[in-house]
Amino acid sequence: MSGLLGGVSRIASFWRSQSNMAGMFDNSTVIQVQQANDIVDVISEHISLKKKGREMVGMCPFHDDHRPSLNVSSVKQIFKCFACGAGGDVFKFLQMRENLTFPQAIERLAERAGIKLKRTKPEKGQTQKPSEDIDPNKLAKVNVWAAKYFQQNLHDEKKGKQTRDYIAQRQITPESIKKWQLGLAINSPDDLLRAAKAKNIPVKLLGQAGLITAQHQDKFVNRLMFTITDVTGRVIGFGGRTLDETGAKYINSPTTPLFDKSNSLYGLEQARHQIVSAGTAVVVEGYTDCIMAHQFGCTNIVATLGTSFTAGHGRVLRRYAKKVVLLFDSDIAGIEAANRALDICLSQRIDIRLASLPEGKDPCDFLLAAGKERFEQLVSDAVDVFQFKWNRLTASFGSNDTLAGKRLAIEEYLQTIATALWAGNVSPIDRGLIVNQVSKIIGLDGKQINAELSKRLRQAQRAATYNAKNQKAWTIDYGRGLFATAQREVMEVLLNEPKLFEIVKQKITPDLFDVPILRQIAAILFETLNTNIDASLAEILAKTESVELGSSLVELTQAGEEKGNFRARLTGALNAIERYQAQKQTSLIETIEDQRQFLRKVYENTGKENPHNVGMV
Numbered sequence: 049m050s051g052l053l054g055g056v057s058r059i060a061s062f063w064r065s066q067s068n069m070a071g072m073f074d075n076s077t078v079i080q081v082q083q084a085n086d087i088v089d090v091i092s093e094h095i096s097l098k099k100k101g102r103e104m105v106g107m108c109p110f111h112d113d114h115r116p117s118l119n120v121s122s123v124k125q126i127f128k129c130f131a132c133g134a135g136g137d138v139f140k141f142l143q144m145r146e147n148l149t150f151p152q153a154i155e156r157l158a159e160r161a162g163i164k165l166k167r168t169k170p171e172k173g174q175t176q177k178p179s180e181d182i183d184p185n186k187l188a189k190v191n192v193w194a195a196k197y198f199q200q201n202l203h204d205e206k207k208g209k210q211t212r213d214y215i216a217q218r219q220i221t222p223e224s225i226k227k228w229q230l231g232l233a234i235n236s237p238d239d240l241l242r243a244a245k246a247k248n249i250p251v252k253l254l255g256q257a258g259l260i261t262a263q264h265q266d267k268f269v270n271r272l273m274f275t276i277t278d279v280t281g282r283v284i285g286f287g288g289r290t291l292d293e294t295g296a297k298y299i300n301s302p303t304t305p306l307f308d309k310s311n312s313l314y315g316l317e318q319a320r321h322q323i324v325s326a327g328t329a330v331v332v333e334g335y336t337d338c339i340m341a342h343q344f345g346c347t348n349i350v351a352t353l354g355t356s357f358t359a360g361h362g363r364v365l366r367r368y369a370k371k372v373v374l375l376f377d378s379d380i381a382g383i384e385a386a387n388r389a390l391d392i393c394l395s396q397r398i399d400i401r402l403a404s405l406p407e408g409k410d411p412c413d414f415l416l417a418a419g420k421e422r423f424e425q426l427v428s429d430a431v432d433v434f435q436f437k438w439n440r441l442t443a444s445f446g447s448n449d450t451l452a453g454k455r456l457a458i459e460e461y462l463q464t465i466a467t468a469l470w471a472g473n474v475s476p477i478d479r480g481l482i483v484n485q486v487s488k489i490i491g492l493d494g495k496q497i498n499a500e501l502s503k504r505l506r507q508a509q510r511a512a513t514y515n516a517k518n519q520k521a522w523t524i525d526y527g528r529g530l531f532a533t534a535q536r537e538v539m540e541v542l543l544n545e546p547k548l549f550e551i552v553k554q555k556i557t558p559d560l561f562d563v564p565i566l567r568q569i570a571a572i573l574f575e576t577l578n579t580n581i582d583a584s585l586a587e588i589l590a591k592t593e594s595v596e597l598g599s600s601l602v603e604l605t606q607a608g609e610e611k612g613n614f615r616a617r618l619t620g621a622l623n624a625i626e627r628y629q630a631q632k633q634t635s636l637i638e639t640i641e642d643q644r645q646f647l648r649k650v651y652e653n654t655g656k657e658n659p660h661n662v663g664m665v
């Protein structure tokens with residue numbers, strides 16, 4: 049128990065010292081934090097990476113990725129997505145992935161590496177204003193505190209007795225209680241709130257984390273508490289099951305900057321490694337189903353959080369699993385939910401299978417009654433999409449379904465086949481067989497079915513191109529024309545051959561750049577290279593706050609690397625810039641000359657008026 053309390057008081061001091069200001073860490077500290085967090089390790093905590101040549105590749109979390117597009121270089125300590133263009137260093141990855149500001153990403157990684165951060169003092173005249181934005185790091189901290197508090201309640205001799213009995217009766221073991229950080233919100237309207245106040249935790253923060261209501265009462269009262277973590281183990285929210293059958297059976301934390309239930313899966317942290325090594329993820333619907341499955345040694349199981357399977361869940365699982373098995377209830381609602389999930393997965397090119405439980409049983413009951421082997425059999429007997437849809441089609445034609453109902457069943461089936469064809473899940477031979485089967489059942493000519501399939505396939509392709517066009521998240525405007533190209537060339541060269549800065553700085557300055565993004569990059573590069581001519585890309589990125597600039601820096605570096613020929617390209621670019629400047633100068637002089645002539649004429653025409661007052665005439 050003392051360990052838990054120790055943790056709580058350590059955390060309690062956290063929010064007293066935090067503020068949310070950019071530039072509050074000096075550059076050497078930032079570099080130290082960056083170097084202590086290997087980018088491959090950090091990104092691996094979020095997605096699974098495989099070695100490919102000298103780099104690591106994985107599914108990009110920043111766009112709807114269908115093949116591993118995210119490349120991570122351990123040598124350069126950068127990442128880059130070749131599909132959507134996202135790129136940067138370890139800070140940029142976390143900024144984008146966890147929606148953090150630059151200083152928040154520094155804090156998060158400093159903590160990960162066990163580095164104590166030194167803050168630079170604000171300059172004279174500068175006051176530190178706390179930011180109005182919600183800080184996800186602080187939310188995670190307050191959640192950890194609450195999770196520990198709930199656990200203390202459960203383990204309290206008196207307070208937790210009844211709930212511990214209930215858990216034991218549900219056959220959840222003490223090991224599982226610990227592994228899943230189960231806890232108890234006692235039957236009091238403001239127990240957590242009072243405990244938080246005693247620890248000087250701001251009430252506002254509790255509200256932002258969804259732990260208290262707008263009326264300043266505890267959100268979770270008399271409930272068995274399930275701690276929800278993200279894939280890295282961060283506490284992002286809670287689920288609570290009622291202990292006195294009042295209110296909803298289950299409630300969850302509301303949506304916060306940390307928690308969104310349509311993108312979160314319970315147990316992903318615990319199941320992740322087994323999912324990757326088995327290549328399969330099994331999805332159930334309840335907390336206890338998930339816990340029980342793990343307790344039985346089926347550890348590739350995750351649960352949705354009181355929602356049906358969403359596209360967001362599909363995107364998350366695709367990063368770890370080749371195949372997703374959905375375990376569903378065989379009642380009508382269960383079948384409809386499975387059908388919807390299937391359509392979502394198919395359009396995301398996920399291999400999804402469906403396994404149905406005996407009617408009226410949830411996975412937890414089934415495991416306890418039938419055991420691990422039969423549960424695993426159920427999962428491996430899962431049917432694929434075509435079988436499932438085929439069963440629906442034949443069921444519709446075997447029954448006295450209406451004509452409209454039958455047409456709907458055919459259309460649904462053909463749509464599935466078309467999407468699967470587009471996704472490359474169906475071979476031409478299979479297509480022939482399917483067309484034959486459908487033709488027999490519905491008594492329609494094979495040619496007609498084929499034509500209908502082709503039409504739907506074209507639609508699927510059009511939809512895909514449209515989506516691909518809208519996926520380019522980091523389309524950066526580098527300007528047009530020779531002058532803009534020359535500016536870009538100089539940056540591309542300097543990022544690959546920083547030593548050439550000696551030549552560059554004699555000829556140009558950053559304020560010469562007129563393409564906004566290149567001007568910002570030039571400012572950072574000039575500043576960095578002026579003090580450290582050997583600066584690596586990672587060091588330059590450590591000075592960059594915005595994720596857009598980060599992506600742009602990586603893009604320019606790689607474009608430059610591919611083109612090579614640095615010295616010649618630099619000479620060409622600098623000449624172009626010089627010519628442009630000279631031209632601009634000439635045209636400026638010409639303009640001034642024109643104005644003088646104009647004024648002279650006006651003066652001549654109006655007689656004795658002073659030319660400088662001509663505007664007043």
Ligand SMILES: [Zn+2]
Nearest residue numbers: 108111129132
């Ligand atoms: Zn991407």
